[in-house]
Amino acid sequence: MFKQLKLLDVDQVKALREIAANGKFVDGKISNPHSKIKNNLQLHDVKAYEESSRILNDALMSNSEFLEFAFPDIVAPPLITLHRPGMNYGLHADNAIIPLPEGPIRSDISCTIFLNDADEYEGGALRVTHGEASMRFKGTPGSAIVYPSYTLHEVEKVTKGERMVAITFIQSKVRDVMKRNLLYEFNEVAALEGLNMRHENYTRLQAAQYNLMRMWME
Template sequence: ISDWMEQAEWISGAHTAGRNAVHHKSNREMDQQSEQWKKINSLVVSTLYSNSVFQRTALPLKVSAAFVARYTSGQAYGKHIDDPVMGTPGARYRSDIACTVFLSDKSDYDGGELTIHSDFGINTIKLDQGSAVLYPASSLHEIAAVTRGVRTVCVLWVQSLIRDTQKRDILAELGDARDALNLQLPEAKVTHSVDVAYTNLVRLWAEV
């Protein structure tokens, strides 16, 4: 990925900002017509789909193409909320979950923290290269100004089978319990009961 990023053409990120966010956004994005972007997009999206934690947490129905964004010294993205519906005509999706995949190591730059504001407080996130974070796309969030180095990330959005954040959280916890029981007590009655409960909750809450 590092070689592809070095070879790629980077254009202003303002053209992909929503109407209210455009005045707060200062970065560069990889040209989505380039071969380098196509390779990175394919690798990142396929890796997410094959990740069991992503599947269990996001319960994805649709996953957007990746926006590969680069922030250099002085660039930032002020407080904003993501657009509720994204995509091109005929390929629309509801943005339930935002996903940031970190392509730069956190030691490669200063500043550039992702800050998420919620009813439960403020979370500031800066992860190792190859790590990812999922959070509700309805959250107010921002990217602090980079003061040294280069911050490069992939940003994607997920339309989940389960629209409601609280219901997704319940299913994620229940899914963890189901997996643990399947490993430790595969033939137990409680394992079967939890599996039935999980399966039928997905059936009850899913929107397809």
């Protein structure tokens, strides 16, 4: 249900941080004016947004781990956001439908991409709940965490420094999270152990994979 990725290289992180340094940021409520829990800043500069989104989207769509885990159909253009001292984003689940200029998408998977070092700020962990348990993430620059959009999650208050991340939402070709995870596990086993299996057994495993994909992919 959760996947941590190494997504961006040093040059990509540097380029994104330079775009952010020269870009205009506005109150994050511009995209959700009725929210009582959203307290952040987001990039609001057409040219900077297009360039940063291109870099981030290209990185996602060329990352084999992301493709094999998320089965992406549509990826919303990633958006750089900032949290400064006193800012947080309260506990919430992401909207089921994300409006985009090209038409709305269903948010099956959420993704946070870390753009600065955890040592540069205090607080600001991404806390994702799972039942009564919760996990906190403060990734290294260029790393990402992918998780189901329906989970309750929050960005804890930043008390010092500045937290810079990019966020995006993914409509998956496999809507159901359990089915998606089963396909991922089958694919992982086939990739790791396929060469050690008898050919006829590996062929049967592949047939089962393909048939499940036919049944479940949209």
